[in-house]
Amino acid sequence: MNTPGGTTTNIADGAATVGVQAQTVHAVNFYEIFSGDSPQRKFEVGLRYLRGGVPPKARELIGEAVADGYVTSQSCFYLLLALLSGRTLQQVPKEDLATLCLAQGWKVGGADEWTRAIRVISRLLTSLQKGDLDPQAVEEELNRLGQVQRDEIQQNLEMFLNGSIQDGLWTRAFESARKDRCDRRRLDRIWMFFQPAPAHARVRMPSPVATTIGDWGRSIGTTALSLAAVCFVGVLAWQRAWLSTLPALVLFGAGCHMCYRYGVAWRFLIERRRAKDRDQTATRPEPVVSPGGFAAGIDRQFDDYFARYVPRNTDRAQWLTHTAGIRQTLRDEVVEIYREERVDAKQVAWLIRHLVGDVKQRWEKGTLWDYRDRLRASPSTKGLFMLGAAATATGGAMMIWAGLHVRPLHAAAATVVAVAAGRVSVLGWLRIVLERRRHAAESEDARRSLARRTAAYERWTAKLADKPSDLEMAHWLDCDRKALMEEAMRHYNLKPSDVVAHAFIEAPGRYYKRARVRKGPWRYSRYRLLIFLLTADGVRQMTADLDLLKVSFHDKGRINYRYDAVASVHVTEADNGGRTFELTLVNGDPIKVEMIDALQAVIEPGEDPRSVSQVTLDAAGLGNTLHVLEGVAAEGKEWIGHERKREEDGLAALADAVQGVLPRYE
Template sequence: MTGPEQRVTNSADGSARVGVQAGVVHGDVNNYTVSPDAAPEEKFRTGLRYLEGGMARRARELIYAAFAAGHRTDEVWFHWLLALVSGRTRHELSDEETASLRAEPGGLRRAGDGAWMDGVRTVRRLLNCAEDPRADLRAVFKELDALGETQKALIVRHLGTFLEGPLHDQMWDRGLARARREWRARNRSGRCWKFFEPEPLAPRPYEPPPPRTPSVVLARVTAPAAVTGALALSLGSTLLTSGRLLGFLGYLVGLVGCYRTLREVMARRLRAALRDPVRPAPRRTPAGGFARKVDKRFLHYFAKYTPPGMERGVWMEMTAGVRQKIRDEIVHTYRESRVGVGRIDWLIRYRVSEVRERWRNGPPEPPAPSSAAMLGAVALLTVGAVAILTDAAGDAIAALLTTAVAAAFTVRVGLDIAMEHRRHAIERRESRRMLAADQAAFLRWRQKLADRPQDREMAAWLDCDRKILLNDALRHYKLAMSEIIAYGFIDFPAPATSRARVRGGPWRYRDYEIMLFLLTRDGVRQVTTELDFEVGEFSGGQRANYRFESIAAVRVRQTAGQPWTFELSLVNGQHITIPVDGLGVEELQQGEVPGTVAEATLDAAGVHHTLHMLEGIAASGKRWGDRAR
């Protein structure tokens, strides 16, 4: 190993890394699922999707199965040739696979206008030129450039690793030029993040809890209310039958005043309750449970959406009541559905943003009751009482006082019951309003996610990133592509990153750590860097150099309860151990076969090819490099 440039940490404690987050699986996308008894053409089309997704191993299996079952077209043969060599060097092929490259299959049918057969001929000429140093490269590349855009792009993408010498240089130049054009094409930064968003769950109506009126309270108010009603009727009857018209008119005015006074009192109490909601008691929720995850999302978004100019602590304190109320509603509505909190993340975010918008437009204030209305109600009540006292006899006055005492006791308890029913009516009305607003927000969010990239686009962007990184390494080491004996990548998730996949497909990550290994005449060059996949930007970077004879062993392994690790052992006893959390995680959906997701992820990450290359160096040293050349 070299000295000054060596900046790789020799070991990494797995406990020091934060594992990748729970993944998103787009279960409605079935690009990579095919039944064993599927028709040959269906197997072929699925194999094509594997090839586009950067998983050549599985692509070879399916395309060959389709061909062997009788689906023999020039399109199938073209893709079979590319799948054989994609991401591999010449010595990785078995004798049977090498023979397949040279074989002339019989019974081929033309698919389309003959463009696929033109592609087959060009691939075979390129492979022949790789073995003939006297071949006319200008002629074969002229033939390549004359192909259709589809065939040319596929050849440039999949054939590069397999070629050698000047042929490799020219193919590399074309591949790099294409990578630079497509690196951030198709609005990558504006669409890539959507792949990691789960399919949103539609809003559901929230049914507020019914009025809380215990039977004991009802019993306490029923008898006084009956007595009050009977006394009030008796008082009115007494005034009417005794001919006390002024007193009876006062009685009627007093009833109106009593009703309006009670209504104004209740309005003021409701306003106070809405302005200053009761601070809920802290809730203890199980760690890792649905409610705890909802709590974390609410805290995150309320902190994120703090109004400008307001301190975060003040905002969190002021909104504690409404935050708990909305949180309880969402937990109550969605808890029993066994959905991941990610699927309602849009709803939490929208509800929090609405609270902030309402606050920015002025703190939400319930309509202020009119002071004049309250004074008028009290005035009516007073006038009625005075009229009765002025015109009534002693027995009527006694009845009035008795009725007033009974009414006071009834109102004391009954007002709470009326308030509770009024609360329920207001909450039901607010729930209907929020459901309509939630549905509109849901449709907007669905529309925003409508152009979510397909898995093949994610694979194509990653392939471009690899080429950009490889070109940077070649420039740093001042090497031409023809001076590289072989190269390989291992892509693994960065700590605490988001991940997502389609059904049956490999995990894709929002942030990667990428290791690039270059085999040259002087040994192995290793580059390790971080990739922000959403925008295709690299950051950081570590480099190390090894002599061929320095590598003793290399492997990717997993022990019980521990993350997968990449281990590179050197002959001097040093070990480079890097946890590659997430490569072996599957989180299978219904119908998925155990092992298929992990295998697809390892294949897409380049693990198989790179391990084959490094294991060859560990076993044979420089002789492996000489044999590869």
């Protein structure tokens, strides 16, 4: 809105309350420089920084590469762009011009696309210096360049080209932004950038077989004692009547075999079912966890996915109540198997989704509790065990009865020893056998579970294989910024040539996700964009919330103010690391935007938090914005005339440097 007269209204519409939903660092060597890297490698990384919207780092690395001897027409072209990108002419120090001048002197001859592009820039700068710029001629020269060179010039020289040439270049830039804004399947792919590299599939391994040497010794000893007592009774019975003792021995031996075979199987199924029941239904006290720790993150994800993945035709409360035990068992396993590693909770989100989805699927199929039927002993198993027990009892009774007739006291004593030692022996062997079977069964379950989880991991990894690069993220964000700038110009009925200078701020929006490539700037899923258009009449400011994932603007706001209404502009740095941009007008509260929040988490080993913050601020356009708005705050409307004079001086020095003339130091 325009406010006539001497009153200016200040609206603090740039303030943003930020909240982090997720944050990710992609540990790839996209922006990494290692000791011993060649100048060519430095140039390549510097070029990535330039295309990623971080000109200061690009200037540093490309300048080092050229100074170290990597001098080609391409490196000189990009060095020139890096020196100009993201800042006005008077921001270019003479030291940078000297580097460019020396590079021009070293450059080998030739007439390739890069050399022609440098000549176009040189003629453009010379024309700007002399004031005889012909926009149509510039347009024709640009059109004769290759697509790459033309796009790079258009992208990086937007800050200082002014006058009628702006109309053609900005028209081209806006058309390109509209075309590229959703290219490369942005809507289908951009969400992947905020997904961390998934942690590999793991399972909880079964606990080792819990039998000791003492268990084995006790079982073997009692078995030997019991067998000796049985044999003694059998010998007495044989002396009494061998004809009746023979079938008793056969009956006793066959019965013992059947009891072992079917009794162990029955008992194993009972134990397995009880263990499954404990996992499925038993709830334990809630563990005490650190609010910001790994376990707390796992808890939130399990709560979130179980609340979201409700089976069809099922009441949410019923679903959550009946799966409480399963939820806690799965939660405990995930925390246990990943806690000791350097793993972020978000890196196992794929596993939690897989586990919850599997529970939901089994619920819908009615197979969530089918283990109870699977682990129920069959009637034949129970019957054969009972038959074996009866046979053992019958054969034993027959032998004891016969032995009592020969030596009553000895037979009775041997019977007591056989029963007592036999009981201890049976319990000991039962524990040993069940433990071995438990371990084998749990190992097989773990193997199958790992196979299913590995398949889910591979599916998720394959889905993330098309993750956008940091350069694509920077390009899409630049297209969004240009779209908002075009809308602001259309609203204010401005031509690009009406804009003396422009500046922008990109700050995190509300409730964002954030991610970055190692050594690169943070990229956010939601932004608060501020566009400043400086005209002869004053400043036109437009703000908007950008949903980067949906490619949409929300909560737009506009404010106009005169140059003399700007009281101050600066960035405050809090003790906790937060950075806030403040634009204060003479009659109101400051317009504040939190550019770097206080959360400095996810800093990789070997990284400096201050460097990460600075790279992020550079990508957000803070340097040029402060230069422009601080000049307005200090000089008022006279800033325009002073800026033009400074540009003339800067153009002369830059034109000389491009032509290989060293700048003069005063």
